């Protein structure tokens with residue numbers, strides 16, 4: 001397999017391995033890199049995530065046609081807010097969220113490295129995506145979920161035949177249980193959507209698609225909902241790779257959107273900290289971004305400063321309003337986690353972080369069909 005795993009903060013690098021790995025010097029989760037010297041847009045073929053396979057691990061794809069999602073111009077909200085706004089409709093992916101991009105690449109790598117069974121801790125979109133791609137690859141899947149996770153969310157995961165392990169206690173217990181099981185059982189690969197370098201590599205394709213659709217150009221801004229930060233990092237790294245290749249002339253400013261009930265990145269950004277401090281969590285409808293201690297927190301803050309982004313949090317009322325507005329004014333039905341970015345966009349414009357008339361793309365991370373209207 002070409003490519004290697006590298007540390008975002010120091011010179012450490014190692015060969016491609018199945019389990020998520022941390023840098024032995026600084027403890028940071030590693031990321032996937034490969035040699036792109038001489039690559040040109042003319043080398044791209046096919047559609048969707050695997051159109052960009054020169055950027056991805058060199059493996060046989062486990063695919064359901066993920067990626068290639070519509071970039072749709074706003075007809076009303078953008079004009080109301082005074083910006084040129086477009087939406088990337090990630091709910092159009094096979095299981096209804098952007099996580100399919102990461103799951104497709106991660107499961108492809110694990111299958112190529114000989115995994116028979118994969119495990120993750122998620123009761124939401126990532127769990128559903130992993131279960132679907134494991135089924136597609138003919139692999140077993142075990143999902144460790146909080147005992148209090150809603151049955152509605154679990155039904156999609158179960159439909160794909162994944163085994164569920166209900167873990168009592170707060171959300172981080174499910175992560176610990178998944179990690180412990182993978183350490184004990186040799187045949188179980190930890191397919192962590194928050195830590196695996198291959199998952200983030202798959203999410204970089206959001207940046208490639210946007211840039212290509214705009215004629216190899218970046219918009220002025222993106223606003224991204226951030227929990228574990230995989231999508232945010234994927235988008236930033238994707239645009240930075242295109243800039244390094246000379247395929248685009250500048251990177252966009254990429255902004256972080258979080259729910260006020262759980263905003264560790266926003267708090268650390270406002271205080272000028274290098275790494276987030278654990279926060280206590282309030283109740284939020286945006287369950288997909290409720291990660292109080294993101295494993296890639298330090299990396300998110302560094303990337304945010306690299307692309308001159310800013311970070312804002314939004315209260316529950318504004319999230320619910322944004323979800324409704326998008327459905328009624330644009331005809332787009334999204335889950336509350338996606339609505340966090342729309343509510344944040346309004347605040348970023350009010351604060352002057354996004355000046356009038358500039359071009360903004362918001363990835364709408366998942367379909368409202370999964371969550372219902374709040």
Ligand SMILES: [Zn+2]
Nearest residue numbers: 007010023026
């Ligand atoms: Zn390091």
